[in-house]
Amino acid sequence: xxxxxxxxxxxxxxxxxxxxxxxxxxxxxxxxxxxxxxxxxxxxxxxxxxxxxxxxxxxxxxxxxxxxxxxxxxxxxxxxxxxxxxxxxxxxxxxxxxxxxxxxxxxxxxxxxx
Amino acid sequence: xxxxxxxxxxxxxxxxxxxxxxxxxxxxxxxxxxxxxxxxxxxxxxxxxxxxxxxxxxxxxxxxxxxxxxxxxxxxxxxxxxxxxxxxxxxxxxxxxxxxxxxxxxxxxxxxx
Numbered sequence: 037x038x039x040x041x042x043x044x045x046x047x048x049x050x051x052x053x054x055x056x057x058x059x060x061x062x063x064x065x066x067x068x069x070x071x072x073x074x075x076x077x078x079x080x081x082x083x084x085x086x087x088x089x090x091x092x093x094x095x096x097x098x099x100x101x102x103x104x105x106x107x108x109x110x111x112x113x114x115x116x117x118x119x120x121x122x123x124x125x126x127x128x129x130x131x132x133x134x135x136x137x138x139x140x141x142x143x144x145x146x147x148x149x150x
Numbered sequence: 151x152x153x154x155x156x157x158x159x160x161x162x163x164x165x166x167x168x169x170x171x172x173x174x175x176x177x178x179x180x181x182x183x184x185x186x187x188x189x190x191x192x193x194x195x196x197x198x199x200x201x202x203x204x205x206x207x208x209x210x211x212x213x214x215x216x217x218x219x220x221x222x223x224x225x226x227x228x229x230x231x232x233x234x235x236x237x238x239x240x241x242x243x244x245x246x247x248x249x250x251x252x253x254x255x256x257x258x259x260x261x262x263x
Contacts, residue, residue: 040193067249076159078240079194079253086249094250126193130249137182137244139251141193 039063042127042142049149055114057145059127066132068110069139070094070102073124082125085110086132117149152177154243156254164262165233171226171257173241183224184242184251185215194240200224211235236261 043058061068067086071079071094081094083102091102099121103111110129114121124146128139153176163169175181182201186194198209205217215226224241241254 069251071253076255078154078156078255079242081250081252084250128194132249137249137251138184138196138199139186139194141186141195143191143193 040142042145044145047147049117053117055117057112059110061129065129067130069128070112071126119149122149152252154254156257158257160258162260166230168229169231173224175222175243180246182244185226186240188238231261233261
C-alpha cells in the first residue's frame with residue numbers, strides 16, 4: 037500500500053514563527069502536492085511538485101514556500117506564520133502519466149497559529 | 151478555469167435508505183473525475199474514479215457514480231447506507247492536460263439510526 041506520512045498531526049505555533057510541515061511518501065511517486073482544507077471551502081492547492089527541485093504554484097501560494105530536495109520528501113514552509121494560516125494541511129502524491137491522477141493522501145497536519 | 155460544485159453541504163439520511171450526493175463541474179473538455187471520502191481526523195481516501203469507458207463507475211463500500219457529459223455531472227449514489235458511511239465526501243476533477251485535482255467544497259453525509 038502507498039503510504040504518505042506527515043510528520044506532525046497537530047502543531048501550535050505563535051504568530052511570526054517559521055513553520056515546517058514535512059511529508060514523505062514511500063511509493064516512488066513523481067508528483068507531490070500540498071493542499072489546505074478549511075470548512076466550507078474544500079481543499080485548495082497551495083503548491084505541487086512534479087520532480088525533484090521542481091515546483092509550481094497552486095491556487096493559494098501566498099505566504100507559503102516549498103522544498104523538494106529528494107523524490108520522497110516534500111516540505112511546506114510558512115516563513116512567518118499568521119493566524120489566517122490556521123488550518124488543516126494535507127499532503128498527497130501521485131504517479132506521473134496519463135490516467136494516473138489518483139492522489140494518495142496523508143492523514144493531515146492540523147496547524148493552529150496563536 | 152475548472153471548478154467543482156457540490157450542491158449540498160450536508161445530507162442527513164436514515165440508515166438503510168438510499169442516498170445521492172450531487173457534483174457538477176464547470177468544463178465539458180475531457181476530464182478525469184473522482185470521489186474521495188474523509189472520515190473524522192483522517193486524510194482522504196479514494197472511493198471511485200472515472201477515467202474513460204463506461205459512464206457507470208463502481209467503487210468501494212457499495213458506492214457508485216454516473217458520469218453525465220451533457221450535464222457535466224458526476225453524482226455519487228448508494229442504494230442502502232450504513233452508520234459507518236457517516237463522513238465527508240469530496241468530488242474532484244482534473245483536466246486531462248493537468249496534474250492538478252480541483253476539489254469541491256465537500257458534502258457531509260450524516261447517517262442516523
